[in-house]
Amino acid sequence: MTPCLCTNRTTCRFYQHLHNSRLSETDLQHSEDGRKKRIYKRGAYIFEQGRNSTGLYCVQSGHVLLKHLDKFGNETAFRVVGPGELMGQRSFFGKDNHMASGQALSRTYICFHPKAVVDQLLNTSVHLARCFLHDLARDPGPADTLKLRNLKLPLRIRLIYLLVILKEHSDVTSHEGSLTFNLPLKRLDIAALISARPESVTRVIRDMETDGIALFHDHTVTVPHLDKLLEIIGSNLESPGAQLAEGS
Amino acid sequence: MTPCLCTNRTTCRFYQHLHNSRLSETDLQHSEDGRKKRIYKRGAYIFEQGRNSTGLYCVQSGHVLLKHLDKFGNETAFRVVGPGELMGQRSFFGKDNHMASGQALSRTYICFHPKAVVDQLLNTSVHLARCFLHDLARDPGPADTLKLRNLKLPLRIRLIYLLVILKEHSDVTSHEGSLTFNLPLKRLDIAALISARPESVTRVIRDMETDGIALFHDHTVTVPHLDKLLEIIGSNLESPGAQLAEGS
DNA sequence: CGTACCGTTGAGGTGAGTCAAAGTAAGTGG
DNA sequence: CCACTTACTTTGACTCACCTCAACGGTACG
Numbered sequence A, B: 001m002t003p004c005l006c007t008n009r010t011t012c013r014f015y016q017h018l019h020n021s022r023l024s025e026t027d028l029q030h031s032e033d034g035r036k037k038r039i040y041k042r043g044a045y046i047f048e049q050g051r052n053s054t055g056l057y058c059v060q061s062g063h064v065l066l067k068h069l070d071k072f073g074n075e076t077a078f079r080v081v082g083p084g085e086l087m088g089q090r091s092f093f094g095k096d097n098h099m100a101s102g103q104a105l106s107r108t109y110i111c112f113h114p115k116a117v118v119d120q121l122l123n124t125s126v127h128l129a130r131c132f133l134h135d136l137a138r139d140p141g142p143a144d145t146l147k148l149r150n151l152k153l154p155l156r157i158r159l160i161y162l163l164v165i166l167k168e169h170s171d172v173t174s175h176e177g178s179l180t181f182n183l184p185l186k187r188l189d190i191a192a193l194i195s196a197r198p199e200s201v202t203r204v205i206r207d208m209e210t211d212g213i214a215l216f217h218d219h220t221v222t223v224p225h226l227d228k229l230l231e232i233i234g235s236n237l238e239s240p241g242a243q244l245a246e247g248s
Numbered sequence C: 001c002g003t004a005c006c007g008t009t010g011a012g013g014t015g016a017g018t019c020a021a022a023g024t025a026a027g028t029g030g
Numbered sequence D: 001c002c003a004c005t006t007a008c009t010t011t012g013a014c015t016c017a018c019c020t021c022a023a024c025g026g027t028a029c030g
Helices: A013-020 A025-034 A089-093 A115-124 A126-138 A141-148 A155-168 A187-193 A198-210 A226-234 B013-020 B025-034 B089-093 B115-124 B126-138 B141-148 B155-168 B187-193 B198-210 B226-238
Strands: A036-040 A045-047 A055-061 A064-069 A075-081 A101-104 A108-114 A172-175 A178-182 A215-217 A220-223 B036-040 B045-047 B055-061 B064-069 B075-081 B101-104 B108-114 B172-175 B178-182 B220-223
Touching: A013 A025, A013 A055, A013 A126, A025 A108, A025 A115, A036 A045, A055 A089, A055 A115, A075 A141, A075 A187, A075 B141, A089 A126, A089 B126, A108 A115, A115 A126, A115 B126, A126 B089, A126 B115, A126 B126, A141 A155, A141 B075, A141 B141, A155 A178, A155 A187, A155 A198, A155 A226, A187 A198, A198 A215, A220 A226, B013 B025, B013 B055, B013 B126, B025 B108, B025 B115, B036 B045, B055 B089, B055 B115, B075 B141, B075 B187, B089 B126, B108 B115, B115 B126, B141 B155, B155 B178, B155 B187, B155 B198, B155 B226, B187 B198
Parallel strands: none
Antiparallel strands: A036 A108, A045 A101, A055 A108, A064 A075, A064 A101, A172 A178, A178 A220, A215 A220, B036 B108, B045 B101, B055 B108, B064 B075, B064 B101, B172 B178, B178 B220
């Protein structure tokens, strides 16, 4: 039996939670026995919108794109899930059907925790429930969406935001200020994430390359100067000042 | 002591949770004693982005606009919270600073539940924790954002989506297929919610009125035929140029 | 009767979408 | 390994929905 990455507390959120929750040995063993390892090819769906939630998914390796299809046929990608992250929490805890589909962007190894197992663990530990609450509350998804889909921001800025977000979930090799990481997305996927069209993505990427801001080659991004990239976004225009108006 | 709406389980989410969680009488009393009633004038901030979370806010009456300020100084509204709804859960459970500010759109009555009280209750009941988990997971905010900020959708469609969403949280009086409800938003607020400019909002509203789709008058919206409204959303994807009525 | 804010209207500009077509990579089967 | 099909990417010309800027009208309030 090959060791499952999911038993490594540094790489798996689920496992971290379990070990922070002072569960008994039998409970821990129970979760170990319950989990299932699954492998998906590129393009395969790990779960599909509209289906029942059957448990929690933990990504061991690979990347998963979450897409939402509204009732009128519009497909909108809103997130990329990378190694160590959990998926399907929202529908699991909301006791609802999946509100999105998860599609493997590359060969993806998943550790699946069935509903029955997770439910039982939750009921034995308030602390575990609070861990999940904490996780769900800190989900950067909603905040990211505000950045990536802000019409007021030009396309180039939204793309840079996307790079910054994806960088956090990728293996980054840095070398003298420049950094390189894998971008397992097609033009169409990128477009869907920043609410644009693939042709426009191509054009923005071309322009960024001629400007020397970032280089896109064979699903790999190279940023010569991260500072330069962040400067374009941030431009230290920050001033959170607002008056305090306390009611009584 | 004036009766707090927050003790009415049909109007307050927080109270619903407490009563579904089989808490002891002393615990219930504890929460009653702990909560604080607060009143805010129009324009006042109930909580501010960047500050520490100090507890949970339950809206009794009035409406609150949630806004996010990014590093550029761009203000983005992303939600309207109405009576009976909770606010500040994300930062409370995430143990993080508020990621948004909550501003009263009209005179607003808030029931505030301090951190200490909520924390203690949470620790005594796994069920309560799961209620909040369930709530947070079902938060329609992220899904709504996808609709309201989808660049592929024309402004008119986004505005209609907004109306449909707001309708759910308002007192709607319907009469023979037509319905009327309160819209406590200024043009600038509407613009911020659908990622547009106030001038554009004015124009779209004007066009919708000439088309007889919806009437905006003095912060009140009247929709003559809801079917017609929903139909427009649906017909959008199939044929790009499918307007039901011409504008001139 | 100003002052201030909000809402409306018009003229003009542009970023990004659309459409169409060619170029390139990736799979498939013999 | 090569033909063949299929999927993805790039490019250019054109168009348009919305933004920007600027001026004006309404309403509330001191």
